[in-house]
Amino acid sequence: MVKMMGKKEFSLVGIICMAVAGVFILTVFAHEAKAELASLELGDCVKCHQDVPATVESNGGMHKTAVTCLDCHQEHPPWGEDVIPQCSMCHEGRSHFELENCLSCHSNPHEPLALNLTGDIKEPCLTCHEGPGQDFANYESAHAEQSCTFCHEVHGQIPDCSMCHEPHAEGQVTSDCLGCHPAHHPLQINPAMTTPRAACVPCHEEVGTQLEKTVTKHQSFTCAFCHRGEHPNVPQCQTCHGEPHSQVMHQKMPNCLDCHMDPHFLVK
Template sequence: MKSMKRGFKHSLFTALVLLGLMAVAACTLPTSEAKTAEPAVAAAQPTELRAARAPAPEPARDPYDVEIVPLTLAQCGQCHPTYFEAIRDEGGKHRFDCRECHEVFHAYSPVRQNWDDIMPDCASCHTLPHGEKLTDCLGCHINPHAPLYIPYAQTPVADVCADCHGGPAAELAQFPSLHTEQDCTLCHYDQHGYVPSCFECHGPHYQGQPLVSCAECHPVHKPLEMTFTATTGARTCEACHTTAYTDWEKTPSKHGQVNCTVCHTDHGLIPTCASCHGAPHSANLHERFPNCLTCHLNVHDLPVRRR
């Protein structure tokens, strides 16, 4: 009897447990489904909110609805780099805004061939600085963007050069020398303004002679009209007056202690002994020997002839 009661209680307990589990499952099923659906709803909400808050798209803008502004130098240089660099490096007084000269641009027509109409004229700014003889500016200034670079014209060069360099041209004509017979471009061969070294054609008078000393004696365009200063060294004279220099260099007399230019103050000047020495001997002796070199045989060495 007792065992039957225990079996019944056990079966009843098991049934109650199963019923409880079923009830719990029935109650929680909607909640699980809801929780499963919640992330989709939550994820959808921000997108919808963003769409609602986004500004309305702007209407298409007319690309020509802009204000025209002048080009800058850098913008000109993007298409015309050669001209830009020429002005930058050798433009001289032409280093200003492109539009100062080019008031009309991008107007060339290969059909109309209107190049001359749109290109600026030199005379719009410049008069004829070189006179009526030279009216073709581009004959020398071949590149208006680099006006300081002047290759030489193919016309007679001396005539063209003389228009601006009248002084040198006059000296060459007035004082004939081998320089007179040469074309200007023989010396000034590189470009306008090039000043050559004398040593490009001529050797020095002595080893180590400084270049600057050439022009102290020889004016470039009249080289035979020699001048010199009191400080011009005797070695410079030696180049042409070798015998006199050799005698002077070895003499024990006081003449060996003074520079050539002390006596020869001008080129070619032969001074008299009296200009420095006056009358150093008696009147009777000077009367007998009026020429000093009768006794003092060599003015640069001053040996004395003894009877």
């Protein structure tokens, strides 16, 4: 066989042999490199990278307890360049995980709950909190024109109304305000029947004074006991009293206030 080969054929076979040998050597080398990465143990990282392990130790959250450095960093230079993982490797299947640029908020993957929420943010919040988004869409108000972070500057923090508004009456606090104004649709004012008169009187002084003076049983009522439902709401006497006098009289004089004068200052 060998005898029959010319010089050309020989060098061709030689090249092929060398190539095969080369691939073989490279494969072994690469294999050893992998073995070397595999033998790069967790405890080794800190020998060359001090800051990151310290951050993970103190604030790593689930990225400390649920995964290790090696679950995320599966390669290491010079053996492999694919060293930085995509978040989608492990987080997918929810609208929150379809957002762009995870690191704009989760600014440090080694401290995943240290959030950077600067700027006007709205849509990303709705991936977890649909309710406030629906309120904004369904009810017009000056609040609905704002971003979520206009009020919630730090995640989970609830602002006091007094940060931006004067109260109607002295001593009113946020929980009082919320009794009339739902934070995300503040113009749907629907006070509970137990809302004290003092909450209405600052804007309806005249009525407050009248009701204070009356000596009838209406005197002890809260305003909202009669003015039920969404502000402004004006009730009918008949809703509570029906028609207590004779049919003939009610037909002749249908207007209760012709005799009783004023619901807030009844004449009886």
